[in-house]
Amino acid sequence: MTESTDLTRMTAARLASVVATGDASAVEVAQAHLDRITAVDAAVHAFLHVDTAGALAAAGAVDAARAAGGAAALGPLAGVPLALKDVLTMEGIPTTCGSKILEGWRPAYDATVTRRLKEAGVVILGKTNMDEFAMGSSTEHSAYGPTHNPWDLTRIPGGSGGGSAAAVASYEAPLAIGTDTGGSIRQPAAVTGTVGIKPTYGGVSRYGLVALASSLDQAGPCARTVLDAALLHAVIAGHDPLDSTSIDLPVPPVVEAARHPDVRGMRVGVVRELTGDGYQAGVQQRFDESVALLEELGAEVVEVSCPHFPYALAAYYLILPSECSSNLAKFDGMRFGLRAGDDGTRSVEEVMGRTRATGFGDEAIRRIMLGTYALSAGYYDAYYGSAQKVRTLVTRDFAAAFEQVDVLVSPTAPTTAFKLGAKLDDPLAMYLNDVATIPANLAGTPGLSLPIGLAPEDGLPVGLQVMAPVLADHLLYRVGGALEAAMLDRWGAPILDGAPAL
Numbered sequence: 387m388t389e390s391t392d393l394t395r396m397t398a399a400r401l402a403s404v405v406a407t408g409d410a411s412a413v414e415v416a417q418a419h420l421d422r423i424t425a426v427d428a429a430v431h432a433f434l435h436v437d438t439a440g441a442l443a444a445a446g447a448v449d450a451a452r453a454a455g456g457a458a459a460l461g462p463l464a465g466v467p468l469a470l471k472d473v474l475t476m477e478g479i480p481t482t483c484g485s486k487i488l489e490g491w492r493p494a495y496d497a498t499v500t501r502r503l504k505e506a507g508v509v510i511l512g513k514t515n516m517d518e519f520a521m522g523s524s525t526e527h528s529a530y531g532p533t534h535n536p537w538d539l540t541r542i543p544g545g546s547g548g549g550s551a552a553a554v555a556s557y558e559a560p561l562a563i564g565t566d567t568g569g570s571i572r573q574p575a576a577v578t579g580t581v582g583i584k585p586t587y588g589g590v591s592r593y594g595l596v597a598l599a600s601s602l603d604q605a606g607p608c609a610r611t612v613l614d615a616a617l618l619h620a621v622i623a624g625h626d627p628l629d630s631t632s633i634d635l636p637v638p639p640v641v642e643a644a645r646h647p648d649v650r651g652m653r654v655g656v657v658r659e660l661t662g663d664g665y666q667a668g669v670q671q672r673f674d675e676s677v678a679l680l681e682e683l684g685a686e687v688v689e690v691s692c693p694h695f696p697y698a699l700a701a702y703y704l705i706l707p708s709e710c711s712s713n714l715a716k717f718d719g720m721r722f723g724l725r726a727g728d729d730g731t732r733s734v735e736e737v738m739g740r741t742r743a744t745g746f747g748d749e750a751i752r753r754i755m756l757g758t759y760a761l762s763a764g765y766y767d768a769y770y771g772s773a774q775k776v777r778t779l780v781t782r783d784f785a786a787a788f789e790q791v792d793v794l795v796s797p798t799a800p801t802t803a804f805k806l807g808a809k810l811d812d813p814l815a816m817y818l819n820d821v822a823t824i825p826a827n828l829a830g831t832p833g834l835s836l837p838i839g840l841a842p843e844d845g846l847p848v849g850l851q852v853m854a855p856v857l858a859d860h861l862l863y864r865v866g867g868a869l870e871a872a873m874l875d876r877w878g879a880p881i882l883d884g885a886p887a888l
């Protein structure tokens with residue numbers, strides 16, 4: 387097959403039109419991606435579960451709908467395959483969250499995101515690998531082994547949603563769903579050369595998203611182009627009465643923004659505290675070039691200071707463990723998945739202890755212990771209370787910045803993809819990967835990561851982050867889309883047309 391007719395190389399937008407016009411059936415599209423998974427996933431390990439029968443059945447239903455009602459019966463992503471992060475429930479399909487403690491659990495219900503995807507005719511190929519309960523920046527904390535970066539199989543794909551990003555980068559799926567509590571959509575996007583968006587907190591329902599830190603968690607799109615991400619964003623976003631923090635307002639006009647990207651007259655702020663020291667030279671270089679390009683495109687670029695951003699990481703690593711120590715208490719061996727040591731002679735407490743000791747990995751245990759400590763009597767004000775105050779200061783930094791500029795930009799991650807194993811024994815080094823992404827989670831603001839080229843020193847992808855005010859998600863797509871188009875123009879070909887290693 388030539389490049390242009392290879393279904394796995396097409397964008398989601400193109401695949402949807404191919405299916406709508408009947409140039410290929412949804413079943414053919416699904417089969418092409420399932421074949422690609424068979425060919426490369428032994429090396430990449432993006433998937434924890436591939437639902438071949440379910441995907442083909444869903445694709446068959448799209449073909450039947452088209453046969454009955456014509457193209458008009460299909461939504462904008464009907465027949466397009468997608469990989470779903472294993473932290474979202476899907477009825478009857480294993481959902482492990484990358485943990486042994488949920489091994490064997492098949493949820494009885496669909497997450498709202500899953501339900502909306504199904505209703506839109508999106509073909510769910512399977513569940514993707516992730517750090518256990520979404521704690522990590524490398525996918526190495528998965529109980530089922532790491533995912534490999536399709537650009538260099540000896541390197542990490544980012545985390546926690548490394549499986550979703552790697553599936554998209556390796557052409558196993560044109561689209562994926564990730565979740566972002568501290569950067570788990572954006573940082574994997576940056577290091578795999580893909581596009582990832584964390585919507586405004588409350589923009590996408592958390593119902594059926596297994597909670598890590600409920601005040602931070604947000605599901606969002608992963609794709610190879612800005613428009614594809616916008617199309618997916620529009621399908622999954624919108625009010626849901628099943629999630630009490632879901633925003634009951636119209637979804638920002640993300641698709642329109644992605645179709646008409648334009649930065650002329652926009653004010654773009656470079657966050658002083660998120661550049662320079664600590665950022666890899668090639669990351670900084672590509673970032674500076676992209677900022678210059680934004681200026682050439684007609685944006686007004688200024689430097690903006692967000693003085694409390696340097697404290698965001700420390701605050702996050704108190705707030706997140708506190709919330710997760712509470713959220714993960716429900717995994718006790720009684721209701722879901724694993725139960726260890728229940729031989730009929732042991733007490734409930736002993737069985738719970740054994741289940742947790744065998745079922746949770748080191749990082750989960752570390753955070754549960756940290757969070758329990760931070761919330762304990764006598765320490766609550768000093769740790770959790772102080773962290774919440776810092777969270778308010780970070781939110782105020784955003785508010786002050788957005789009085790001066792329309793959007794903020796920074797590198798998404800301080801470095802390109804590092805080697806598997808390099809930071810596994812050094813939790814603080816691992817946590818530092820999130821230094822630029824965490825502020826947006828603390829404030830609930832939306833953020834996008836866009837591939838902006840390869841770092842000269844190692845030839846690996848670099849991501850630029852765009853941040854916008856709450857409910858101005860469309861601005862991410864306006865800026866991301868404009869930069870993407872300008873880069874394609876300049877280099878004459880998609881500079882990051884997927885990963886070359888496979």
Ligand code: GLN
Nearest residue numbers: 520521522567568569570
């Ligand atoms: N890497 C961050 C952490 O380990 C982010 C996780 C996430 O966004 N789910 O907490």
